Amino acid sequence: MATKAIKSYSLSEMKDKYIGQVGSTERDEYEYELRMDVLGRMIKTARQERNLTQEQLGQLVGVQKSQISKLESSTNSATIDTILKVFKALKADIHFNVTLENQYVKLA
Template identity: 60%
Template sequence: MEIKKKKLKMMTLDQMKDKHIGEVGTKERDKYEFDLKLEVLGEMIRSARKERQLTQEQLGELVGVQKSQISKLERNAKNVTIETILKIFRALKANIKFSVEMKDGDFKVA
């Protein structure tokens, strides 16, 4: 019995995103990239907090929010204001830089 080997097509990560999410510039891809940046932001907050050896409760006290809000933010930074993000990073004594790019009337945050 002969076993046929299936040839796998190699794809880069960008090619996979183009195929399964949408190409750069499409609404679906822009939403994916934006959500990914927010997820990374939450992880950056968690990482900086731990590096400063603070609990979520301690960071919350520094910022003026409840521990549960810090926890929620670290898991999902979607519903947070820029003001709150800045307060958190100031409390963590960390620098943060925002880049806003206007492209064809739309705003892009980098």
């Protein structure tokens, strides 16, 4: 009996097929939501490592507990200013990497 070879796909190929090609509205929305989810998880992890409650972190940043909760659960788009304040309150470094027309720019 002949065996059939199983085709494997890369993650990029799967995203292209099921979410949309790079540059499409669907793919851009997916990538944005994924980045916001990762950012929220980083905030929550850093807060928990510092043994802070959401309310305590909110007080350090100057926002309500509910805004910290929304940041951590990615239900709210945050301004860069708020994100910077959160990481400063957590005594955590944050770095931004930007690619402009194939040129890599690093902001630290």
